[in-house]
Amino acid sequence: xxxxxxxxxxxxxxxxxxxxxxxxxxxxxxxxxxxxxxxxxxxxxxxxxxxxxxxxxxxxxxxxxxxxxxxxxxxxxxxxxxxxxxxxxxxxxxxxxxxxxxxxxxxxxxxxxxxxxxxxxxxxxxxxxxxxxxxxxxxxxxxxxxxxxxxxxxxxxxxxxxxxxxxxxxxxxxxxxxxxxxxxxxxxxxxxxxxxxxxxxxxxxxxxxxxxxxxxxxxxxxxxxxxxxxxxxxxxxxxxxxxxxxxxxxxxxxxxxxxxxxxxxxxxxxxxxxxxxxxxxxxxxxxxxxxxxxxxxxxxxxxxxxxxxxxxxxxxxxxxxxxxxxxxxxxxxxxxxxxxxxxxxxxxxxxxxxxxxxxxxxxxxxxxxxxxxxxxxxxxxxxxxxxxxxxxxxxxxxxxxxxxxxxxxxxxxxxxxxxxxxxxxxxxxxxxxxxxxxxxxxxxxxxxxxxxxxxxxxx
Ligand SMILES: [Zn+2]
Numbered sequence: 001x002x003x004x005x006x007x008x009x010x011x012x013x014x015x016x017x018x019x020x021x022x023x024x025x026x027x028x029x030x031x032x033x034x035x036x037x038x039x040x041x042x043x044x045x046x047x048x049x050x051x052x053x054x055x056x057x058x059x060x061x062x063x064x065x066x067x068x069x070x071x072x073x074x075x076x077x078x079x080x081x082x083x084x085x086x087x088x089x090x091x092x093x094x095x096x097x098x099x100x101x102x103x104x105x106x107x108x109x110x111x112x113x114x115x116x117x118x119x120x121x122x123x124x125x126x127x128x129x130x131x132x133x134x135x136x137x138x139x140x141x142x143x144x145x146x147x148x149x150x151x152x153x154x155x156x157x158x159x160x161x162x163x164x165x166x167x168x169x170x171x172x173x174x175x176x177x178x179x180x181x182x183x184x185x186x187x188x189x190x191x192x193x194x195x196x197x198x199x200x201x202x203x204x205x206x207x208x209x210x211x212x213x214x215x216x217x218x219x220x221x222x223x224x225x226x227x228x229x230x231x232x233x234x235x236x237x238x239x240x241x242x243x244x245x246x247x248x249x250x251x252x253x254x255x256x257x258x259x260x261x262x263x264x265x266x267x268x269x270x271x272x273x274x275x276x277x278x279x280x281x282x283x284x285x286x287x288x289x290x291x292x293x294x295x296x297x298x299x300x301x302x303x304x305x306x307x308x309x310x311x312x313x314x315x316x317x318x319x320x321x322x323x324x325x326x327x328x329x330x331x332x333x334x335x336x337x338x339x340x341x342x343x344x345x346x347x348x349x350x351x352x353x354x355x356x357x358x359x360x361x362x363x364x365x366x367x368x369x370x371x372x373x374x375x376x377x378x379x380x381x382x383x384x385x386x387x388x389x390x391x392x393x394x395x396x397x398x399x400x401x402x403x404x405x406x407x408x409x410x411x412x413x414x415x416x417x418x419x420x421x422x423x424x425x426x427x428x429x430x431x432x433x434x435x436x437x438x439x440x441x442x443x444x445x446x447x448x449x450x451x452x453x454x455x456x457x458x459x
Contacts, residue, residue, distance in 0.1 A: 001023060001024050001025040001027075001429065002022070002023050002027075002389065002429040003020065003021065003022040003023070003041045003042065004020075004021050004041065004042055004043075004044050004048065004391065004426075005018075005019070005020050005021075005036065005038040005039070005041040005042065005043050005044065006018075006019045006020075006021065006043075006044040006047070006048040006393075007043075007044070007047075007396075007406075008047040008048065008405075008406030008409075009021065009032075009034075009044075009047070009048040009049075009383055010047070010048070010049045010050065010362060010365060010366065010383065010406070010410070011032065011034070011382070011383050011384070012366065012370070012382045012383075012384055014359075014362060015362070015405075015406045015407050016034040017034060017035065018034060018035050018036050018037070018038075019032060019033065019034045019036065019048070019383075020032075020033045020036035020037075020038075020041060021048070021383060021389065021391070023389040023428075023429040026198060026428070027198075027388055027389050027427075027428025027429040027430065028379070028386065028387070028388055028389070028428075029383065029384060029385050029386065029387050029388070029389050030385060031385065032383060032384060032385055044393045044396075044424070045393055045395065045396050045397070045423055045424065046393050046394040046395050046396030046397070046398075046401070046409075046423055047393070047394045047396065047406040047409050047410065048383070048391055048392070048393050048394075049112070049365060049369075049383075049391070049392045049393075049394065049410070050365075050366075050369040050380070050381055050382050050383050050387075050390060050391070050392070051112065051113065051114025051115065051369070051380060051390030051391060051392050051425065051426075051427065052112055052113050052114065052115075052321070052331040052365070052368050052369050052372055052392075053113065053114070053115035053116070053117065053151075053320060053368075053369070053372025053373060053375065053376045053378065053380060053381065054108055054113040054115065054116045054117065054321070054322055054323050054331070054372070055117045055234075055270060055272075055291075055293045055320040055321065055322045055371075055372050055375040055376055056117060056119055056234070056272050056293045056295055056322025056323065056324050057104075057116050057117065057118050057119060057322065057323055057324070057326070058118075058119055058121070058324065058325065058326075059097070059100055059101035059104050059105075059118060059141065059144070059326075060088065060089070060092055060096070060097055060100055060101070060122060061085060061088075061324075061325040061326055062100050062101075062103070062104045062326040062329075063088060063092075063096070063100050063451070063452060063455055064084060064085060064088050064325075065325065065326050065327045066327060067084065068080075068081045068084040068085075076303075077302070077303055078239070078240055078302045078303070078304060079242075081301075081302055085325075086170070086172035086173075087172075088455065089122065089172045089175055090126060090171070090172055090175075091126075091455050092122065092126075092455070093126075094131075094136055094137055094140050095140075095451070096451040096454070096455060097122060097137055097140045097141070098140035098141075098143060098144050099444075099447040099448050099450070099451040100448060100451060101118075101140065101141055101144035101145070102143075102144040102147050102148055102440075102444045102447065102448075103444040103445060103447070103448035104144075104326060104329065105144055105145055105147075105148035105150045106148045106438045106440060106441050106444050107329040108148075108150060108323070108329050109148060109149065109150055109425050109427075109432050109433050109438060110420065110422060110425070110433050110436065110438055110441070111329055111330040111331060111332070111420055111422055112330070112331050112332070112392045112422045112425065113150070113323075113329075113331055114150065114151060114380065114390035114392070114425065114426075114427050115150065115151040115152070115153065115372065115373075115376050115378050115380055115390065115427075116145065116150055116151070116152055116153070116376075117152075117153040117154075117155060117203070117232070117234065117270075117322070117375065117376045118141050118145075118152060118153070118154050118155060119155050119157060119205050119234060119272070120137070120138055120141055120154060120155060120156055120157055120205075121156075121157035121159050121176040121205075121207060122137050122175055122176065123137055123138075123156070123157075123175065123176060123177070123178055123182075123186070124174060124175045124176070124177060124178075125175070126175070127174075128169075128171065128174025128175060128177060130178075130182070134182075134185065134186055134189055135186055135189050135190050135193070138154060138156060138186060138190055139190075139193075141154060142154060142190070142194055142200065145199075145200075146199075147440060147444075148432070148438070148440070148444075149427055149430065149432035149438075150199075150427060150432070151199040151200070151376075151378050151380065151388070151390070151427055151428070152199065152200050152201070153200075153201040153202075153203055153232055153375075153376040153377055153378065154190065154200065154201070154202055154203070155202075155203045155204060155205040155232070155234050156178075156183050156186045156187060156190075156202075156204060156205070157176065157178075157183075157204075157205045157206075157207050158178060158179070158180060158183045158204065158205065158206045158207060158211070158212055158216060158217075158220050159173065159176035159177060159178060159207040159211045159212075160177065160178065160179055160211060160212055160213070160216055161210065161211050161212065161213065162211075163210050163211075163246075164209075164210050164246050164247070164249075164250040165250060166213065176207070176211075179216065180216050180219040180220040180223060183204060183220060184220070184223045184224070184227065187202055187204065187224070187227055188227075190202055191227075198388075198428070199427070199428065201231075201232065201376065201377045201378060202228070202231065203224075203231050203232035203233060203234065203377065204220060204221075204224045204231065204233055204234075205233070205234040205235060206220055206221070206233075206235050207235070207236060208235065208236040208237070208239075208243070208255075209237070209243065209247050209251075209255040209258060209259070210243055210246065210247075214258075214262055217259070217262055217263060218262050218263060221233065221263045221264075230268065230377065231268065231377070232268055232269075232270065232375060232376060232377040233268055233269050233270070234269075234270045234271075234272055234293065234375070235259065235269070235270075235271060235272065236271075236272045236273060237255045237256055237259070237271040237272065237273060237274055237277075238254070238255050238256065238271075238273060238274055238275055238276040238277055238281075239272070239273035239275055239276075239299075239304050240275075240276075240304065241276055241305070243255065244276050254278065254281060256271070256274075256277060256281045256284070256285060257281065257284075260284065260288075265285075265288045265290050266288055266289055266290065267288070267289035267290060267291070267318070267374060268290075268377075269288070269290040269291070270290065270291040270292070270293045270320065270374075270375035271285070271290060271291070271292050271293065272292075272293040272295065272322065272324075273293070273294070273295060273299065273304065273307070274292040274293075274294070274307060275299060275304050275305045275306070275307050276305060277307075277308070279308075279311065282308065282311050282312060283311075283315075285317070286312070286315040286317045289318070290318075291317075291318040291319060291320055291371050291374050291375045292307070292312065292317070292318075292319045292320070292371075293319075293320050293321070293322050293375055294307055294309075294319060294320070294321055294322070294338060295321065295322040295323065295324035295325075295334070296321065296334050296335075296337035296338040296341055297323070297324075297327050297328040297333060297334055297337050298322075298323070298324035298325045298326075298327055298328075299324075300337060300341065301325065301327045302325075306341045306342070306344075306345050307341075309338070309341075309342050309351070309352065310342065310346070310351065313352055313354075314354075318370065318371040318374050318375075319367055319368070319371045320368055320371035320372040320374070320375045321334045321335065321338065321368045321372070322334075330420070331365075331368065332413055332414050332421075334368075335364040335365065335368060335414055336414055336415060338352070338364065339351060339352050339360060339364060339414075339415075352364055352367075359407055359411075360411070360414075361407070361410040361411040361413075361414045361415070362407060362410060364414065365410060365414075366382075369381040369382060370382060373387075388427070388428050389426055389428055389429035390426065390427050390428065391424075391425070391426045391429075392422055392424075392425050393422070393423050393424040393425070394409060394410075394413060394421050394422060394423060395421050395422070395423035395436075396423075398419075398421050400412050400416065400417065400421075401421075420436070422436070423435060423436055
């Protein structure tokens, strides 16, 4: 049903020359043939990469990206940033959420993300009441993703407590409030209305060890498994030292050990941040097949800390990247930040590589694509038969690519400059970005601007 001939394509085994990629009517790749002839097939205008899933998004936070950068306190950290975020939360209406998400998802596509996992916790109205139409906010996210043409994993969040020890929710947190029954009912209504849809997966997200208790966590996971045994499950874990300390004080153990004791952790799980895992936890997690969802730009912005990537890479444990607060909408920037954080930590160059796999850029791109597909539950993440034709074409005419082979091209794209080198993007074989442009980008920007005007006018 569709085809693309690439002079260079990044396959799971590495770069290949003269690759013919064909896909069927459902947008699933049916043939990948290196060493082929272009014939009458459309020719890619540059090196072709698998699209990257963005595994951790709080879309509404795009409206405050870069807005918490004045020091309010000598120990400004995640918790003071969160106060600024809560001020935004108190003002958002459903139409704002949809406008912000639509614009954001188009930006993501234009930078090479082809799937997004939305960690969706803005469930309730400004007074903290469930909407009469329970999935009101969730439907806005689905609609934004459909308009943009990005594949979506929607993860309704369970957020029940304002902190350890069943702490009462603040007024902003009441917009997130729900119990396991609410989340499961939300899933049922979303499934009834939107499924089947090959571009949409549903999952669940117990928010964090501070926002759920043991009973709720097990109840949610059991019910979700009965609903769909393959469902992705995401959870924030060990992002903050303060959270780890409080968890040990309350439960007598670290966040991951507490979770592992209560529920079966396996390859359907994705743990977001995982910044402060101990070596023992890293080894234990590696044995489960679960993925870690790293958000390097947000973690740097919030001063969270640095994930110990080297032991994880050595085990070839699955990992993925997320835009989280959307201070960046580019996988190139996230992957660069990930590698640089490790260089600064270990004071050596080219960390995410070894003798078997020396090409840092290819390791970063392929790892994030593969782990991203696992985390989001979409058949994506590789240019391979049976996977969805989510393809990213770099601009082969870029000045900096002159005279380079494909491997060097990706290195330049990842480690130099700030211009966007993505030219064309396909999701399931359908062109969503052509020559750098998304058909709806202007209309989406206009609606986003109107929301920002209203939201910021109220500051
Ligand atoms: Zn998050």
